[in-house]
Amino acid sequence: MLTTPWALKRRGVLGINARNTRYVADGNPRHLMPQVNNKIATKRLAAKAGVPTPELYGVIEIQAQVRRLDRMLEGREDFVIKPACGAQGDGILVISGRNKKGRRLAGGGVIGEPQLAHFISNVLSGMYSLNGLQDQAMLEEKVDFADVFEGLAEAGVPDVRIIVYRGVPAMAMARIPTRESGGKANLHKGGIGLGIAMDSGRTTRGVYHNRIIDEHPESGQPLSGIQLPDWHKIVEMSARCYDPTGLDYLGVDIVFDEERGPLLLELNARPGLAVQLSNGEGLDTRLRRIAAWVDERPRDTEERIAFGMTLSAPVP
Amino acid sequence: MLRLLCAALILCGAGLFAYRALVLEFPLQPNQNSPIWSLEIRADIPATPDGARVSMFVPPEFGRYQPLHEQFLSDRMSLTIRTADDGSRRAVWTAAQLNSGTSVYYRGTFFQKPVLSETRPQTRAPAELPSDFDFVSPRSMAERTLANRMMAELDRQAYDDDTLTSLLIDRLRDGTDDLARQPMDGRVGTTPVAETAAYVLNQQGRAARAVHGIPLEETGQTSRPISWLERWDGEGWRSYAIDTSDPFNPENRLTLWRGDADLAEAEGTRIEDVRIALDRREVGSVEALSQRQDDPNRPLVLATLLDLPVNTQLVLQTLLVIPIGVLVLVFMRQFVGIPTFGTFMPVLIALSFRSTSLVTGLLILAAVLLVGMSFRMFFSRLNLLLVPRLAAMLTVIVMAMIGLSVLADSFALGTGLSVTLFPIVILTMTIERLSVTWEENGPVDASKEFAGSVVVAVAAYAVMGLEEVQHLFFMFPELLLVVLAVMLAMGRYSGFRLSELRRFHELSGRS
Numbered sequence: 025m026l027t028t029p030w031a032l033k034r035r036g037v038l039g040i041n042a043r044n045t046r047y048v049a050d051g052n053p054r055h056l057m058p059q060v061n062n063k064i065a066t067k068r069l070a071a072k073a074g075v076p077t078p079e080l081y082g083v084i085e086i087q088a089q090v091r092r093l094d095r096m097l098e099g100r101e102d103f104v105i106k107p108a109c110g111a112q113g114d115g116i117l118v119i120s121g122r123n124k125k126g127r128r129l130a131g132g133g134v135i136g137e138p139q140l141a142h143f144i145s146n147v148l149s150g151m152y153s154l155n156g157l158q159d160q161a162m163l164e165e166k167v168d169f170a171d172v173f174e175g176l177a178e179a180g181v182p183d184v185r186i187i188v189y190r191g192v193p194a195m196a197m198a199r200i201p202t203r204e205s206g207g208k209a210n211l212h213k214g215g216i217g218l219g220i221a222m223d224s225g226r227t228t229r230g231v232y233h234n235r236i237i238d239e240h241p242e243s244g245q246p247l248s249g250i251q252l253p254d255w256h257k258i259v260e261m262s263a264r265c266y267d268p269t270g271l272d273y274l275g276v277d278i279v280f281d282e283e284r285g286p287l288l289l290e291l292n293a294r295p296g297l298a299v300q301l302s303n304g305e306g307l308d309t310r311l312r313r314i315a316a317w318v319d320e321r322p323r324d325t326e327e328r329i330a331f332g333m334t335l336s337a338p339v340p
Numbered sequence: 341m342l343r344l345l346c347a348a349l350i351l352c353g354a355g356l357f358a359y360r361a362l363v364l365e366f367p368l369q370p371n372q373n374s375p376i377w378s379l380e381i382r383a384d385i386p387a388t389p390d391g392a393r394v395s396m397f398v399p400p401e402f403g404r405y406q407p408l409h410e411q412f413l414s415d416r417m418s419l420t421i422r423t424a425d426d427g428s429r430r431a432v433w434t435a436a437q438l439n440s441g442t443s444v445y446y447r448g449t450f451f452q453k454p455v456l457s458e459t460r461p462q463t464r465a466p467a468e469l470p471s472d473f474d475f476v477s478p479r480s481m482a483e484r485t486l487a488n489r490m491m492a493e494l495d496r497q498a499y500d501d502d503t504l505t506s507l508l509i510d511r512l513r514d515g516t517d518d519l520a521r522q523p524m525d526g527r528v529g530t531t532p533v534a535e536t537a538a539y540v541l542n543q544q545g546r547a548a549r550a551v552h553g554i555p556l557e558e559t560g561q562t563s564r565p566i567s568w569l570e571r572w573d574g575e576g577w578r579s580y581a582i583d584t585s586d587p588f589n590p591e592n593r594l595t596l597w598r599g600d601a602d603l604a605e606a607e608g609t610r611i612e613d614v615r616i617a618l619d620r621r622e623v624g625s626v627e628a629l630s631q632r633q634d635d636p637n638r639p640l641v642l643a644t645l646l647d648l649p650v651n652t653q654l655v656l657q658t659l660l661v662i663p664i665g666v667l668v669l670v671f672m673r674q675f676v677g678i679p680t681f682g683t684f685m686p687v688l689i690a691l692s693f694r695s696t697s698l699v700t701g702l703l704i705l706a707a708v709l710l711v712g713m714s715f716r717m718f719f720s721r722l723n724l725l726l727v728p729r730l731a732a733m734l735t736v737i738v739m740a741m742i743g744l745s746v747l748a749d750s751f752a753l754g755t756g757l758s759v760t761l762f763p764i765v766i767l768t769m770t771i772e773r774l775s776v777t778w779e780e781n782g783p784v785d786a787s788k789e790f791a792g793s794v795v796v797a798v799a800a801y802a803v804m805g806l807e808e809v810q811h812l813f814f815m816f817p818e819l820l821l822v823v824l825a826v827m828l829a830m831g832r833y834s835g836f837r838l839s840e841l842r843r844f845h846e847l848s849g850r851s
Contacts, residue, residue, distance in 0.1 A: 042835070
């Protein structure tokens with residue numbers, strides 16, 4: 025069950041230590057991190073870059089503002105509450121309506137107003153925040169997820185994660201929640217990762233619990249060959265996120281709204297390495313090619329998008 | 341840049357370490373047991389209307405046993421200390437008059453030096469061989485003749501000076517023939533034998549002297565000095581035991597003085613009683629070092645943390661091993677890839693194990709966690725705010741600890757005291773982390789992280805608990821520079837973690 029370091033090195037696999045030192049520490053200046061760790065700041069950046077995001081209804085900064093919840097929502101009953109500085113999709117509450125007992129949760133069940141207030145206070149006290157400091161609670165548009173994965177996602181929110189290195193989209197995967205993962209797309213909780221060919225936007229294969237699979241482990245559906253809509257637009261959105269952030273190594277998370285199409289959900293300054301498993305390919309090889317290509321001469325956004333879309337096939 | 345810094349740090353740390361360990365001979369091992377002997381010599385003096393002068397031998401300064409600490413005590417008498425050529429020291433107390441009886445004391449603590457220095461006075465060659473005719477000697481012409489006759493006889497039997505000396509001692513000690521009895525003047529014991537043997541040898545132009553000291557074997561209030569003989573063999577002084585007549589190594593004797601004089605002498609008064617008390621304390625070489633007060637102006641390289649007050653030392657002892665624990669943690673996380681709660685939580689848990697013991701610590705941790713977790717689950721239903729909830733948890737844990745202490749005490753487990761030392765805040769935060777992880781990521785993740793934390797904590801505890809490690813870092817704090825360098829180097833480690841070799845197995849192309 026163990027492989028050797030040199031075997032991984034030969035395949036260009038990127039390890040966490042190498043990611044942290046060579047890419048995150050060297051490429052992502054720390055003072056630029058807060059803008060992607062804080063989702064409110066991310067929305068501002070996205071707006072600057074012309075990248076669409078779910079609409080922000082309001083921000084709760086202190087406990088007393090919980091009472092003004094309804095005024096902020098302006099009568100909307102579908103919304104999402106999430107910590108501005110949350111991590112790994114923790115502390116997110118998706119509310120899809122209201123009844124006599126309280127608010128309906130998208131995952132089923134009802135949350136009463138006192139429980140909701142308590143949840144928000146937990147968010148504010150920093151329970152879900154990356155650094156454990158005080159946080160803000162965002163009220164955000166609830167995305168109506170378009171079924172772009174041909175019914176693979178039975179519960180929760182599938183998304184597309186693209187690794188962008190120095191402005192070049194380098195590798196992409198789709199993350200499909202399963203019943204096992206409790207509606208979350210995190211791969212280590214049992215979500216499925218799908219590799220995506222950079223040139224076509226078609227899924228190639230899947231990974232589930234670090235094992236390569238070709239069929240959905242629960243429904244048995246085939247995982248390869250699914251064509252994502254608006255692929256070029258998705259790649260372009262991810263590439264555009266580079267300039268306003270100034271972060272060399274960036275994870276871009278995109279979701280699909282029924283009406284609005286692909287939306288930027290969040291940015292990540294230290295995206296994980298599961299993307300390699302999903303694609304069955306080491307990330308380091310591509311990152312090194314990008315570095316060499318960018319070092320040749322400055323490239324504009326269009327060039328970077330085009331170059332990223334050629335990165336699919338491994339170099340012979 | 342980083343490499344240069346690391347190299348510089350290692351060079352500094354290791355260099356200083358090597359210098360202090362090899363040149364200054366700071367102990368490398370925790371307990372090279374060297375006993376410490378405390379000696380007290382006390383002489384009682386009666387009242388005298390006239391001036392009094394009392395002289396008493398005290399152990400030489402540069403002997404096999406080095407004084408760590410000395411005190412010369414007296415009442416109304418002034419003190420001078422005289423050192424003879426052979427290293428013997430005499431403390432001389434004088435007073436113009438003594439209206440009432442008094443006592444003079446010498447108190448000293450001694451430890452055995454690892455290496456004997458070559459240049460101390462008592463190892464020097466005799467200045468000149470004694471002449472045939474010694475004016476100072478109290479012995480009569482007749483005695484001298486007897487001595488010469490005895491030597492003439494022995495000379496015929498002896499193979500060399502060494503056997504000659506043994507034979508001489510044999511004969512003097514047994515005292516069976518007149519020839520031997522007469523120079524002894526009827527006295528018995530080791531002292532007259534040694535003194536007479538020295539005298540006889542000196543008569544023959546062979547350098548020898550009597551040595552008096554305390555055997556470092558029995559302790560008690562009434563030690564008596566015993567004597568042995570030292571003979572110059574051309575290169576060094578050879579010691580001969582009186583009871584066996586054979587050469588021996590007087591390493592367990594604390595030398596008091598050399599020569600024929602008495603331990604204490606008085607002028608203008610008399611000495612009523614001389615008492616010697618000896619006590620033994622088993623201490624590590626570290627403590628012995630801590631009591632070495634050679635030079636108050638010693639340079640910083642000589643300074644040790646042992647110069648600090650004991651309380652500070654205790655704190656520092658704990659403080660100094662924390663970086664080692666953290667080093668273990670860094671290794672476990674960066675090289676092995678074990679998931680843990682928080683960053684330093686395992687090291688904190690390991691630290692609290694130090695104040696209990698490993699097994700007790702683990703049991704306490706398990707028991708308190710069990711109680712704490714059940715309360716935490718209950719509190720979580722009450723929808724409390726974060727900080728008050730933490731405060732409530734802390735209180736619950738304090739109560740659990742009290743309960744545990746009482747329980748342990750009633751079962752006479754003897755851990756009652758240490759239980760209370762288990763840091764409560766650490767437990768509170770551990771429980772909080774555990775339950776948050778439990779609620780958000782499920783029991784699998786929570787138990788994984790918890791198991792990882794415990795494994796790392798135990799590993800850190802094991803390394804921090806090594807006596808050698810504690811000793812090394814306390815004795816040689818400069819080693820922290822090396823630790824720092826290692827940590828900095830680890831900070832740029834970009835290789836794979838052990839856990840990744842499994843995680844990325846499918847990518848290796850060998851599946």
